[in-house]
Amino acid sequence: MGYGADAAKRAGGSGRIDLRSDTVTHPTPEMRRAMASAEVGDDVFEDDPTVAELEERAADLLGKEAGLFVASGTMGNLVSVMAHVPRGGEIITPAEGHIPNDEAANYAVVAGAGLRTVRENPDGEMPVNDVIEAIQDSSDPHSAITSLVVVENCHAHTFSRPITPAYMKGLRAALKPSGIPIHVDGARLFNAVVGLGVSARDLVKDAESATFCLSKGLATPIGSVVVGKKDFIFRARRARKLLGGGMRQVGILAAAGLVALSDGPEGTIQRLAEDHTNARILAEALTEMKGVISPGHNAQPVGERLDPARVVTNFVLFKVEGGAARREKFLDELEKRGVLMIAYTHGQVRAVTHYGVGSEEIQKVIRASADALAASA
Ligand SMILES: Cc1ncc(COP(=O)(O)O)c(C=O)c1O
Structure with missing residues (x-):
């Protein structure tokens, strides 16, 4: 299948x-076909063969016993938090992670868990020593019991940097004496797989559980899969039911996931490489533009030139000189030219490449960015 201008029409249709x-992203034609003909059943009764196949496929790809x-x-x-952490237990997450910042404090509101954050390095890794220091003394009645460590891979706020198997191995070894499990928030796990050229199994083998999204770069309309040991998945299934997330003939959605994870030409994992190339091309062009500076946050000092070498997956993060008002103007001027980017944390602008945005579109984005920078100066 093609991913150029034609794909852009299929993927968006708005012309922007x-x-x-x-x-x-919109589903691929192959996904739509698979969805239309999916075999289904009542998944709360575990009777949906397409969901079962997706869960098995995901578990197998990530080297775990079961999926949900x-x-x-x-x-x-x-x-995953509900399945790992008792009420009143504490989780350790990266300070800039999705769980502490972008999930409406669900760990507290719903799971009754506390949170302790560890400042990550420019590659999105929490220094292992800092993680160990953040573990509470479970023999002290004043302390919450540390029950889970979360790693975000890719780590969105640091250019969506992929976290390496070597880091995971070191973290696992350091946590061994405490027996604290690791959960990988792998919303963009397959971007890490492709960006690092490693297997998904290798990326999560030192974690007890992982979740990855089918509905981001992999281009399906809805859904994520959680994987881990069978008893963990049993508890996660109960938690899903509690949350009202038990769905019925949901094989219609799982069918799109099976297409995404397929080894055949219709699969959408390997094509992520194209998004990564496009992100790098965009970053290289932005670097040369007057008014574009490093995002500063966690990556490089503010005010330096954007370093395109930081882009190894599909996020481009940068700042425009001139503060918040200039950023708003830049985004407005871009929109007038048919390009949407988004205001991101720490005064940054975020541009994310994906299915439906081919090299031709990236050239248009580059021209529009240069014009929008000039118009907003
Ligand atoms: C790192 C990370 N984790 C989790 C999520 C949550 O995914 P969803 O939007 O499907 O709830 C996102 C979404 O952007 C994410 O970037």
Whole structure:
């Protein structure tokens, strides 16, 4: 299948080039066909063969015993927290992670868990020593019991940097004496797989559980999969039910996931490489533009030139000189030219490449960015 201008029409149809997120992708024609003819059953009774096949496929790809199809990445993280952490237990997450910042404090509101954050390095990794220091003394009645460590891979706020198997191995070894499990928030796990050229199994083998999204770069309309040991998945399934996330003939959605994870030409994992190339091309062009500076946050000092080498997956993060008002103007001027980017944390602008945005579109984005910078100066 093609991913150029034609794909852009199929993927969006609005004529705009939408780089706000990779969640804006529309399903591929192969996904739509598979959805239309999917065999279904009542998945709360575990009778949906297409869901069962997707869960097995996901578990196999990630080297775990079992899988659970859930509505979203947020639900995948929440059911994982609920399955790992007793009420009043504490989780350790990266300070800039999705769980502490972008999930409406569900860990507290729903799971009754506390949170302790660890500042990550420019590659999105929490220094292992800092993680160990953040573990509470479970023999002290003043302390919450540390029950889970979360790693975000890719780590969105640091250029969606992929976290390496070597880091995971070191973290696992350091956590061994405490027996604290690791959960990988792998919303963009397959971007890490492709960006690093490693297997999904290798990326999560040192974690007890992982979740990945089908509805971001992989281009399906809805859904994530949680994987782990059978007893963990049993508890996660109960949590999903508690949240109202038990769905019925949901094989219609799982069918799109099976297409995404397929080894055949219709699969959408390997094509992520194209998004990564496009992101790098965009970053290289932005670097040369007057008014574009490093995002500063966690990556490089503010005010330096944007370093395109930081872009190894599909996020481009940068700042425009001149503060918040200039950023708003820049985004407005871009929109007038048919390109959408989004205001991101720490005064940044985010552009995310994805299915439906080919090299031709990237050239248009580059021209529109140069014009919008000039118009907003
Ligand atoms: C790192 C990370 N985790 C979890 C999620 C949540 O996924 P969803 O939007 O499907 O709930 C996202 C979504 O952007 C994410 O970037």
